[in-house]
Amino acid sequence: MSREIILILVFIVATLLGYKLINAVPSLLHTPLMSGMNALSGITLLGVIAVTAAADTLLGQLLGVLGLVAAVINVVSGFGVTDRMLRMFKGGKAHEEAGQ
Amino acid sequence: MSNTVYYIISALLSIGVLYGIKLMSDVKTAPAGNRVSALCMLAAIVVTLLRTDLQRGLVFIILGLAIGSLLSIFMTIKVKMIQMPQMVGLLNGLGGLASSIAAILTIAVIPNQNAFELTTAALAMAVGAITFSGSLVAALKLHGKMPQKPVVLPGHQLLSAFSILVVLVLVVLIPLRPNANSVLLCALLGIAGLVFGWLFAIRVGGADMPITISLLNSTSGVAAAIAGMALGDVLLVAVGGIVGSSGLLLTQIMCRAMNRKLGAILFGGANKPAPVPKAEPAAPAPLAQETASDTVIEENPEKSAPALPTESDLPQWLTEARKVIIIPGYGMALSQAQEKVKQLSDRFQQTGKQVRFAIHPVAGRMPGHMNVLLAEVDIPYDLLFEMDDINADFPQTDLVIVIGANDVVNPAANTAEGTPIYGMPILDAGKAQRLIICNFDTKPGYAGVDNPLYAGQANVLLLLGDAKASLDKLLANA
Numbered sequence: 001m002s003r004e005i006i007l008i009l010v011f012i013v014a015t016l017l018g019y020k021l022i023n024a025v026p027s028l029l030h031t032p033l034m035s036g037m038n039a040l041s042g043i044t045l046l047g048v049i050a051v052t053a054a055a056d057t058l059l060g061q062l063l064g065v066l067g068l069v070a071a072v073i074n075v076v077s078g079f080g081v082t083d084r085m086l087r088m089f090k091g092g093k094a095h096e097e098a099g100q
Numbered sequence: 101m102s103n104t105v106y107y108i109i110s111a112l113l114s115i116g117v118l119y120g121i122k123l124m125s126d127v128k129t130a131p132a133g134n135r136v137s138a139l140c141m142l143a144a145i146v147v148t149l150l151r152t153d154l155q156r157g158l159v160f161i162i163l164g165l166a167i168g169s170l171l172s173i174f175m176t177i178k179v180k181m182i183q184m185p186q187m188v189g190l191l192n193g194l195g196g197l198a199s200s201i202a203a204i205l206t207i208a209v210i211p212n213q214n215a216f217e218l219t220t221a222a223l224a225m226a227v228g229a230i231t232f233s234g235s236l237v238a239a240l241k242l243h244g245k246m247p248q249k250p251v252v253l254p255g256h257q258l259l260s261a262f263s264i265l266v267v268l269v270l271v272v273l274i275p276l277r278p279n280a281n282s283v284l285l286c287a288l289l290g291i292a293g294l295v296f297g298w299l300f301a302i303r304v305g306g307a308d309m310p311i312t313i314s315l316l317n318s319t320s321g322v323a324a325a326i327a328g329m330a331l332g333d334v335l336l337v338a339v340g341g342i343v344g345s346s347g348l349l350l351t352q353i354m355c356r357a358m359n360r361k362l363g364a365i366l367f368g369g370a371n372k373p374a375p376v377p378k379a380e381p382a383a384p385a386p387l388a389q390e391t392a393s394d395t396v397i398e399e400n401p402e403k404s405a406p407a408l409p410t411e412s413d414l415p416q417w418l419t420e421a422r423k424v425i426i427i428p429g430y431g432m433a434l435s436q437a438q439e440k441v442k443q444l445s446d447r448f449q450q451t452g453k454q455v456r457f458a459i460h461p462v463a464g465r466m467p468g469h470m471n472v473l474l475a476e477v478d479i480p481y482d483l484l485f486e487m488d489d490i491n492a493d494f495p496q497t498d499l500v501i502v503i504g505a506n507d508v509v510n511p512a513a514n515t516a517e518g519t520p521i522y523g524m525p526i527l528d529a530g531k532a533q534r535l536i537i538c539n540f541d542t543k544p545g546y547a548g549v550d551n552p553l554y555a556g557q558a559n560v561l562l563l564l565g566d567a568k569a570s571l572d573k574l575l576a577n578a
Binding site for chain 2: 003004006007008010011012013014015016017018019021022023024025026027028029030031032033034035036037038039040041042043044045046047048049050051052053054055056060061062063064065066067068069070071072073074075076077078079080081082083084085086087088089090091092
């Protein structure tokens with residue numbers, strides 16, 4: 001099987017699996033879900049690393065740095081704010097214990 | 101590292117990410133789920149650094165990672181919960197930008213690419229650029245730095261069509277002529293993508309922002325996945341695909357919640373500038389209907405001259421109520437009144453009342469935004485109810501308190517044809533026995549449609565002004 005077909009198949013399978021799993025996330029958590037997914041879209045960082053390493057001109061390398069900065073902010077802030085939000089959600093009982 | 105080993109690692113990390121998402125389906129395990137995803141991402145970055153030849157670009161890579169990390173820590177700590185929509189918009193945009201850069205550098209530095217790689221790189225360039233400019237416009241609109249009203253340029257449709265045509269032609273042209281200034285063409289493609297993203301986002305009105313943000317979330321994932329195809333990186337493709345589908349799913353949920361068609365939002369259609377339909381012709385109809393339904397509920401069927409409730413009725417209303425539903429809206433967040441809402445809810449519970457919160461799917465400025473704002477002030481999530489779960493209970497509810505919400509309780513959505521909110525499912529607050537509306541004024545909400553609930557009914561008490569002040573009045577009487 002050629003690499004192209006594998007890649008397209010992986011895309012389709014990942015999309016379907018993701019769709020199924022995300023459908024189970026309650027709307028209560030849609031904002032953190034979205035910021036978490038957002039962080040994942042920063043996976044493009046892997047691509048930027050690869051091409052920045054291969055770049056052979058200064059312009060290319062500087063462009064790579066810009067891409068790295070953008071992607072890292074996407075990843076780190078994305079997971080960071082998601083964590084901040086998720087830690088705020090408290091249930092009735094847990095809440096009473098926490099607030100005495 | 102051989103390709104087979106990398107495939108296996110990629111598969112494991114993808115499963116890890118999917119497991120993290122699975123944990124997100126329960127609020128108790130969600131924080132762990134997010135951390136699992138983050139760890140998988142960290143592992144992916146380390147693996148990529150290990151398998152990349154770092155001789156030439158090491159300094160630049162360290163520089164980029166360091167600057168990005170420092171800025172992120174700063175942003176993560178600084179951002180306020182009410183700013184989350186624009187934050188997500190901004191992060192989306194940065195993801196799109198990064199994918200675009202990955203794509204253009206792929207074309208520039210990787211030799212002997214085949215047609216598949218060139219086509220996907222060009223597509224990633226375009227989708228990334230559209231995501232970047234569209235998200236920045238969305239973030240600026242949400243941040244109040246750009247007008248919230250839809251901006252329609254002369255020949256808007258034509259300009260959009262032209263820019264997307266340029267994108268398509270270039271996506272075909274780049275792989276057809278692999279050595280003829282591919283980088284230049286790719287840059288041109290990026291510009292056309294930026295223009296299209298900008299054109300599409302400026303014409304989206306404020307009320308449709310939750311949908312736009314969800315859609316751009318999806319495209320940022322798709323851009324990453326396509327860039328992964330160009331680079332032959334299976335992990336990028338898998339994770340990008342997951343993000344793409346999640347964004348699409350949220351977009352669908354939002355569209356359903358607002359009864360909007362995606363096409364109409366993207367390409368105009370019914371999405372006319374908000375101020376045009378003032379609901380004037382439609383206002384009498386819902387009013388009549390509302391009063392008619394009131395006659396069933398209320399003891400006092402005098403339609404002609406109902407004795408309007410005043411603030412002096414507050415003590416009686418608040419004491420008599422056993423079942424209370426609070427409907428929070430963005431106005432509450434703008435006035436930073438969440439703490440007071442929490443106090444009110446506690447007070448009600450202490451006096452033995454049943455208190456619940458009704459959350460409209462598009463309350464706030466992004467999916468689920470209101471839940472986050474309430475969670476921030478320690479309101480337990482088991483008091484928060486989705487629209488479909490609570491709507492049937494309104495007729496048996498003694499008192500509904502609306503705090504800074506307008507469009508989501510506006511009965512005109514059922515009747516005022518041609519307005520931006522027509523057909524949007526609403527919270528049936530108007531069906532409750534009594535209604536206290538704490539809004540800043542009686543001006544139309546974000547969608548620009550008048551609310552017939554303000555038109556003087558015997559069971560509706562309006563507390564106008566800042567939500568904090570109105571809540572103080574409630575607290576003083578509860």
